[in-house]
Amino acid sequence: xxxxxxxxxxxxxxxxxxxxxxxxxxxxxxxxxxxxxxxxxxxxxxxxxxxxxxxxxxxxxxxxxxxxxxxxxxxxxxxxxxxxxxxxxxxxxxxxxxxxxxxxxxxxxxxxxxxxxxxxxxxxxxxxxxxxxxxxxxxxxxxxxxxxxxxxxxxxxxxxxxxxxxxxxxxxxxxxxxxxxxxxxxxxxxxxxxxxxxxxxxxxxxxxxxxxxxxxxxxxxxxxxxxxxxxxxxxxxxxxxxxxxxxxxxxxxxxxxxxxxxxxxxxxxxxxxxxxxxxxxxxxxxxxxxxxxxxxxxxxxxxxxxxxxxxxxxxxxxxxxxxxxxxxxxxxxxxxxxxxxxxxxxxxxxxxxxxxxxxxxxxxxxxxxxxxxxxxxxxxxxxxxxxxxxxxxxxxxx
Amino acid sequence: xxxxxxxxxxxxxxxxxxxxxxxxxxxxxxxxxxxxxxxxxxxxxxxxxxxxxxxxxxxxxxxxxxxxxxxxxxxxxxxxxxxxxxxxxxxxxxxxxxxxxxxxxxxxxxxxxxxxxx
Numbered sequence: 001x002x003x004x005x006x007x008x009x010x011x012x013x014x015x016x017x018x019x020x021x022x023x024x025x026x027x028x029x030x031x032x033x034x035x036x037x038x039x040x041x042x043x044x045x046x047x048x049x050x051x052x053x054x055x056x057x058x059x060x061x062x063x064x065x066x067x068x069x070x071x072x073x074x075x076x077x078x079x080x081x082x083x084x085x086x087x088x089x090x091x092x093x094x095x096x097x098x099x100x101x102x103x104x105x106x107x108x109x110x111x112x113x114x115x116x117x118x119x120x121x122x123x124x125x126x127x128x129x130x131x132x133x134x135x136x137x138x139x140x141x142x143x144x145x146x147x148x149x150x151x152x153x154x155x156x157x158x159x160x161x162x163x164x165x166x167x168x169x170x171x172x173x174x175x176x177x178x179x180x181x182x183x184x185x186x187x188x189x190x191x192x193x194x195x196x197x198x199x200x201x202x203x204x205x206x207x208x209x210x211x212x213x214x215x216x217x218x219x220x221x222x223x224x225x226x227x228x229x230x231x232x233x234x235x236x237x238x239x240x241x242x243x244x245x246x247x248x249x250x251x252x253x254x255x256x257x258x259x260x261x262x263x264x265x266x267x268x269x270x271x272x273x274x275x276x277x278x279x280x281x282x283x284x285x286x287x288x289x290x291x292x293x294x295x296x297x298x299x300x301x302x303x304x305x306x307x308x309x310x311x312x313x314x315x316x317x318x319x320x321x322x323x324x325x326x327x328x329x330x331x332x333x334x335x336x337x338x339x340x341x342x343x344x345x346x347x348x349x350x351x352x353x354x355x356x357x358x359x360x361x362x363x364x365x366x367x368x369x370x371x372x373x374x375x376x377x378x379x380x381x382x383x384x385x386x387x388x389x390x391x392x393x394x395x396x397x398x
Numbered sequence: 399x400x401x402x403x404x405x406x407x408x409x410x411x412x413x414x415x416x417x418x419x420x421x422x423x424x425x426x427x428x429x430x431x432x433x434x435x436x437x438x439x440x441x442x443x444x445x446x447x448x449x450x451x452x453x454x455x456x457x458x459x460x461x462x463x464x465x466x467x468x469x470x471x472x473x474x475x476x477x478x479x480x481x482x483x484x485x486x487x488x489x490x491x492x493x494x495x496x497x498x499x500x501x502x503x504x505x506x507x508x509x510x511x512x513x514x515x516x
Contacts, residue, residue, distance in 0.1 A: 033404065041412060091428055092428055094430075097440070116413075117410070118410050118413060133402070134403065160451070169455070257420060329513060332504060344491075344494060346482075
């Protein structure tokens with residue numbers, strides 16, 4: 001019988017389950033699949049129930065930002081509002097428009113949830129507790145997340161509604177564009193850790209990668225917000241222009257499932273940021289008690305989540321040309337420059353330097369890029385201002 | 399190696415089941431009173447005019463094409479990044495040259511006006 005370690009309780013229980021099942025006389029492969037099924041069931045429940053709490057937190061906090069009270073009727077501090085909403089949505093009539101492509105229309109929301117949930121398979125909660133630590137973790141998380149784009153396109157196209165179609169066009173051009181700086185930003189931690197394995201990336205962060213790669217972290221956060229389609233990048237469901245974007249035609253629980261996928265995606269992007277740039281489960285005493293890693297991981301995830309919320313309630317929506325300009329003319333060149341800089345500088349630092357001084361040198365090099373970027377931006381805006389005042393002078397002379 | 403991927407398969411399957419379950423429950427307990435007006439396509443109360451599934455703005459194609467080029471090239475960079483720690487300085491410079499060619503492609507698309515929203 002495997003020993004139960006309090007410091008690593010959940011993994012011990014997992015081992016105990018495997019031991020108990022093999023005592024029943026099952027084949028090792030069957031035992032392993034049953035074990036994975038139970039673990040996957042718990043992970044899926046965790047992922048799909050967390051948004052209920054996160055939605056409450058977001059509504060409450062954004063209400064405070066806007067000097068409102070937020071949900072405060074159902075349960076203490078309105079904590080059960082999410083459950084009430086689910087009960088309401090699940091008893092509503094589900095209307096499928098007569099002209100819609102019904103199969104694709106129904107597959108859309110399911111595929112969206114599946115793609116987001118798939119990312120959680122590679123996210124490490126503690127040093128020992130990770131769904132599956134595959135050697136292409138980062139690439140896998142981007143690849144599976146991209147299925148969500150396909151789901152939105154399917155939903156918007158199959159609705160046979162012009163608003164929905166416009167929404168999904170915008171979605172595709174936005175999500176697909178912002179994937180480029182997002183992947184380039186993820187290349188930098190890969191390069192510093194020398195692996196795409198999520199757990200190795202966390203283990204390599206004696207100093208959090210946000211210190212060695214602050215610009216990459218920021219680019220990842222910005223493009224992550226765009227990937228999730230939240231304000232200021234929420235023009236794929238801009239209420240004032242295209243009603244609700246790709247999910248105009250969805251009612252009842254199908255709409256609820258879309259919302260679930262969206263909130264879970266936001267939470268997932270925060271989780272990836274926490275793992276890749278903020279040191280994931282790293283914190284004091286995790287060596288003795290790996291279970292503590294979950295607490296550190298969740299604190300960091302909620303920190304990033306609240307940061308995204310702060311941006312969401314502060315910044316107004318961008319226009320579609322501004323959205324494309326920001327991506328292709330700013331984030332992509334900047335991320336390529338940071339990648340080149342990191343690759344060259346990190347190779348020029350002598351091997352015997354400690355992790356701390358290495359991070360410090362990379363941080364200073366990042367600051368050089370920040371200054372250079374600001375100078376270039378100032379030059380461009382001066383040129384634009386000059387062109388504008390020339391135009392004004394020309395208009396005045398006429 | 400392969401057994402690492404079983405968990406992903408299980409989780410994706412569970413994702414499909416967990417997402418369809420509320421839809422199934424919804425279809426069982428929700429009322430169903432179809433009406434031709436209710437099942438119409440939603441658009442400010444009027445019947446929609448013309449077909450929805452038509453050809454669309456070419457700009458979306460161009461952005462998708464630029465994306466495809468970049469995405470494929472970045473996938474080539476991942477093995478380079480993973481092997482980075484063992485690489486000699488020369489190989490890193492080679493990777494940097496590759497990135498500069500990539501940036502040249504971006505500059506070309508930029509100058510051609512492919513990145514402007516018109």
